[in-house]
Amino acid sequence: MKEQSKAARLRQIVKVVNHYSVVKNITQQKNPAEVRQAFEELGPTFIKVGQMMSVRTDIFTLDFTKELRKLQDDVKTDNFESVKTLVEKELELPLTEIFERFDEQPFASASIAQAHHAQLKNGQQVVVKVQHPGIAYEIELDLSLFEKAIPIANWVPESKVIDLKSIVKEIRVSLQNELDFQKELVLAEEFYRLNNGWKEIRAPKMEPAYSTKKVIVMELMSGKNLKELINADDDKIVQGEKTYKELKKTISELLIEHFMKEVFEDGFFHADPHPGNILLQLISDEENQKEQSIKSKEHQGKFGNIPYEVTYSKNERLRPFRLNFIDFGMMGTITREMQSKMSNTIIAIYSKDTQRIANAVHAICKQVGSFDEEKFTDELDDFLNRYLNLPVKEIDLQKVFSQVVIICHDNNLQIDDSVTMLIKAFGTLEGVIEDLNPDLSLFEVVAPFAQKYFIQQLNLKNELQETGLDYLSTLKALPKIPSHALNALDTFAKGKGKLNLEVKNQRNFLERAEAMVNRLVIGLILSALVIGSSILVQTSPKGDTLISDLGIFGYSVAALSILFLVVESLYRRYRKWRER
Template identity: 30%
Template sequence: MASPVRAAVQDIKRLRTISSVLTRHGFSAVARRAGLGRFVGDGGLRQESEGFEGDEAVEALIGPDRSEAAVRFRRVLEDLGPTFVKLGQVLSTRPDLVPKEFLDELRKLQDAVSPMPMETIRAQVESSLGLTLEEAYASFEEKPLAAASIGQVHRATLKDGTQVVVKVQRLGIDEQIRADLDLLYYLARFLEATVEEIELYSPTAIVQEFERAILAELDFRQEAKNVQEFGKNFADVAGVSVPFVYDELTRAEVMTMEFVQAGKLADIEGGSELAETVLHNLLDAMVKMVLYDGFFHGDPHPGNIMVRDDGSLIFIDFGLVGRLSSRQQDDLIGLILNVLTGDVDAIARALLEMGDPVGRVNLREFRSDVERVRDKYISATVGDFDVSQFIQEVMDAAQYHRIRLNPNYAVLVKTAATIEGIMRRLKPDMDVMAIGLPYARDLALKKYSAKKLAQSALSAAVGVSSFVTKVPQQLDQVLMDLEGGNLTVTVRNESLDQLGEVLNTLGTRLFLGVIASGLAVVAAMLLRPFDREIFGVSVLLIIGILAALSATTLFWWSLGWHVAASRKGKKLRLGPLMRLMRRD
């Protein structure tokens, strides 16, 4: 039992740290709403958010100035360490969930930390590879090339003289991240159980997505597979490549890759001939990744793209990747073509098909919002057309109408915004439409090719054939059930459901009232021999009158509270509370 007790103590200490950091940065109301009130000192803000919904709740929690709150939130994540920094980086890929002010700040998160000492690096490499450092490498530089929250990178030389880089995982980071994940699940479930307006954002689903992403990043073998898959996809593309991975010197905590002698993308002068070549290679690579391979780099910032003298690109750091199915690729191509043609109805339908509506969507209002965004940007000059801003506003419209997009689309949006920023720096006077039209023609041919249309027609024919074949059998079953008296019709009505709850509550209270009355009568009969009089009035009579008045007052108060709560839609949801302490 020592280990669970020790873990529980550590969790309590971590919760106290989280509440302390939240309070220090002005988020004590958030800490209280998340169930951390017991850890928040009296010096914290007394602001509460009970009774608020929607935007009022947001303003009560973070204040009216979201930009200032976003800065404070970024600092909170930085103070809480590697797990929360990574969480912020994942959230920065979700414009469908996170307001723009917070996205801008979260994209500034840097996970640079103090480097590990060489003794720790040696111990980690040797325990992971099962070889001494001297047996695995001819030389190993002590000074790291880079240090981050998950690990750090060192330059080394193989026995045959090949120059490599070795990525080494930070010692103990796995246990720390898994412990923090447990706390994040607890906080997410507590919020879902107590804050009704947060259901749209699905904190538990966000933590689940984050868990998949960060645990995959903790296993360098998965990153090695991503590098190799990308290299296979671009094996025949002259302008794009990835470093070679040495499987025999790669484990979950250590990865050895080819050292690439190339320059930095950030050092290329915008508007130069080399920048033009890099721009087209980059755009070709992104179109192939996203719309042909369905497997793309999730974080292609300038630090993760190297450039050779001839303008060819080398992608590195495949800890975050995105995937799209063939159906998702077709939906995305259709959306791009609809945006270029300005078809509002088609854009709205495409977004609905790509997303997962939470509740009923008012199609007329949603179409109106999409049309407003389209008209705003269609009037812009080609040079001023901001693709990332356009996508952000479309995402905001989808979020407003409670349409949840697939996480892979969210990663893609972040990737597209990053690539657009790089392209505009490489070519400041870039004409987005002129560059994009040739690709749009190719995409149209891909989507509406004879082979694709034939496949769609065949799929539709098979579906219709299956439907026609099954309908008679299903109708026979319905008629047989009707004839045999086995057909039942269930009618659901929210008002009737609520009426049932009200009647059940009132019935329970009435039953308890009858029991209480019976007990009161019996008690009066038993106490009758001991009755006394005050000014000629029975003491038991006085007590009975007071009890009756109290019961009547409590009854009408509870009934009024129940009606008021029913009107406000407030309810105690037992399901999330029961799941609170259970992690699936």
């Protein structure tokens, strides 16, 4: 990648943006495929912008966000000499002293880096991910142009719906994180620790000794891109008597189960589970038999004063395939508290209790402006009553989440960032599941996992203790109720009672009352002006034009004022009509 000047890059951006009518398509939310093509052509910074837009379901339509989730990198590869120079500079050793073999031709190239097959001196087959030389400069160039364009973009009325300054800041932080492979290394090692060996899920082991800020080395994972399975003929036989359709069904169920495990057990999930980041490895029965895992559990306790320890093992049968996850640049985390709130939300949707859903949604948001709980609940009820009458199997969870996000945004509620990332990841996964197994109801599968997590987190002993304490407090207070009631009645009988009423939307009410009083006063003044002018005109002596002119001037002021009030009233009515 060659470094280019700001002027040349600006010309390129303007040319592509105009060619694909990007601004018009985004503001009018049409032709999302053209916007995606433009972002892919403009490179990593714009791809990141598109990825961030794909989670803003409060601003963009579902069709628009779904299209932007397809953003893929198609970047030309760098020549081997520049790659060799960068790797040797980063690792501070000649290539031949680290690797027994290093393929000159990369097997994949994305916006930030390209990947080469290689072999370490100890015989380990690895993948070397090398950052494109000059990519950091290109990204910084784009970001600086973005920051300079913010004041100009603010003149576009449609740009007011988002905070451009904070969006650019978020893009900068995200891209800087992706440019630092040491951060990806930490995330990849955590994913390996939590997921490698869980059922048929596998992850590459990282090589920290050979990894730097611009180079990362990991274990080679076998398998083919999941896209090949998606495009395979359903009726074709694979692995004995099993068809590809049956394999797709098995894989889709495993992907959902694994995602739920990541979210509700680990609190750490792969935020970009698209087919390019998952490899399917088919293995023979003999190879599969060698990898059968044994799960052991220990239980310790006391029988009287005698301690005991019991260990039991269970052979977990694995199926003859592996799902190998790669690329860990985009990961999400979710706290225990938020896990509980999310499970409550899903269970509430499953129960179709609108009040419970409203409470659960409110709990995962933070208030960023004035909030009317009654208005929020009414809007949510209107949507849910129309949508949740469908059978559970037909509920599209992604559509539900998208509409709920819009309602929250309209009511000054901002959904927690971790949940936004989760919705984005879930949307990507939903697209994969839809391609693999269109008949699968994602909601029917997800709800039991949420219920299972809710039950696991429920501490029955604590709940019983808290309930018992509540009952005891109530019983203790019961004898005092009659005396408190008599005191209250006595206070009102003596005329000492006070009743405080809170008027809802008090500020709006007072502003309207003030406007009405102002109009009444203006009306009285205009009436007095007309009457006074009439008296001046009628009683002015003949030949004295000054008094007569004053009266005419008064008429003119009154006429102009009345005309202004009529125009203002018509304009207000027009605005109300447009808002309907």
